[in-house]
Amino acid sequence: EAQVTQNPRYLITVTGKKLTVTCSQNMNHEYMSWYRQDPGLGLRQIYYSMNVEVTDKGDVPEGYKVSRKEKRNFPLILESPSPNQTSLYFCASSVRDRVNSPLHFGNGTRLTVT
Amino acid sequence: AQSVTQLGSHVSVSEGALVLLRCNYSSSVPPYLFWYVQYPNQGLQLLLKYTTGATLVKGINGFEAEFKKSETSFHLTKPSAHMSDAAEYFCAVTMDTGRRALTFGSGTRLQVQP
Numbered sequence: 072e073a074q075v076t077q078n079p080r081y082l083i084t085v086t087g088k089k090l091t092v093t094c095s096q097n098m099n100h101e102y103m104s105w106y107r108q109d110p111g112l113g114l115r116q117i118y119y120s121m122n123v124e125v126t127d128k129g130d131v132p133e134g135y136k137v138s139r140k141e142k143r144n145f146p147l148i149l150e151s152p153s154p155n156q157t158s159l160y161f162c163a164s165s166v167r168d169r170v171n172s173p174l175h176f177g178n179g180t181r182l183t184v185t
Numbered sequence: 186a187q188s189v190t191q192l193g194s195h196v197s198v199s200e201g202a203l204v205l206l207r208c209n210y211s212s213s214v215p216p217y218l219f220w221y222v223q224y225p226n227q228g229l230q231l232l233l234k235y236t237t238g239a240t241l242v243k244g245i246n247g248f249e250a251e252f253k254k255s256e257t258s259f260h261l262t263k264p265s266a267h268m269s270d271a272a273e274y275f276c277a278v279t280m281d282t283g284r285r286a287l288t289f290g291s292g293t294r295l296q297v298q299p
Contacts, residue, residue, distance in 0.1 A: 075228070104286075111194070113275060113289035114229075129286060161228055173219070174287065176228030 073098045077162050077177035084152055085185055092147045092180045094162030101167035103145040104129070104174070105137065107158040114161065120145055121167055152184040187212050187278050191290035199298050204248075204263040206293045208276030211257060218259045219277040219287065220250055229275060235259060246270070271297045 075096045084090055096103065104119040106129075116129030120139040134156055136148040145164075149156060159181050163174040192207040210216055217236050221229040233244025240252040246269075250261045259276060273294045277287040 111291050113189075113291045114287070115289075116286045119286070163228075173231040173234065174229070176230070178226070178228045 073175070075162055075164055075175050075177040077160075077180050079180060080178065081181050083183045083185065086153055087151045090149050090152060090182075092149075092160060092162075092182070094145045094147065094177060095143050096145075096162075096164040096175065097143065098164060098175065099142065100164035100175070101142070103139065103162065103164045105135070105145070105147050106161045106163065107131065108161060108179075109158050117147070117160075152182075154184050156182065157184050158182060187216065187280055187288045189276050189278050189288055189290035191274075191276050191293050193293055194291065195294045195296065197296040197298060198266045200268055201265050204261070204266045204270065204295065206261040206274050206276075206295065208250075208259045208261065208290060209257055210259060210276070210278045212278060212280055214280050215254075216278045216280050218250075218252060219279075220244065220248070220259075220261050221275045221277060221289075223273045223275065223292075225272075232261070232274070266295075266297045268297050268299065271295055 078093045101122045105117040106114040108114045115131045118137040120126045161179050162177045165174045166172045188211045190209045219234045220232040222232050223229045233242045235242050235252045243249045248263045273292045275292050276290040279287050
């Protein structure tokens with residue numbers, strides 16, 4: 072089954088404790104992206120990757136890091152989480168060369184930073 | 186820059202009634218427009234998209250949307266609401282073929298009353 076898998080689904084942590092949210096897709100997609108969803112704000116892009124070893128900032132990259140060492144994986148790293156990073160996070164992927172091709176989303180990771 | 190405005194953060198309809206969810210966009214060039222649906226505790230799924238060609242677009246689950254350039258609108262409709270349509274709906278626009286960033290509206294939560 073074609074899917075984007077995020078782990079964990081729920082995460083509660085404390086300020087400053089480094090964490091990683093994993094994202095994996097099995098569709099051989101070149102493009103992957105991270106979004107955060109906050110009430111009243113919709114989804115905002117954090118980082119994206121056009122292919123292996125190619126990453127760039129989205130609209131709200133502060134406080135986040137990503138890496139793309141393999142095509143299927145695109146982890147999101149919070150080196151020193153803060154309470155304002157409490158949010159619902161989504162990983163998404165798509166075929167790179169077709170801008171109108173749909174994004175495939177994971178089921179989300181709900182992060183709480185206390 | 187591109188932006189999306191969804192009028193009404195909550196819409197409530199009776200089962201069997203018409204569903205109308207409003208979306209207006211701003212774009213300096215012809216946009217690609219999408220509607221995504223999010224069911225509780227799930228990621229977003231593509232309902233339909235407009236790229237080029239026919240301005241009336243049909244999607245899954247009986248939904249359709251019409252691209253009206255003169256009104257910069259892309260409203261989502263369904264003739265007869267079903268209880269299973271209760272979800273949050275997001276309109277999104279992209280023009281940026283580089284970073285593939287979708288700009289999302291803030292979402293409209295649809296409630297369907299029996």
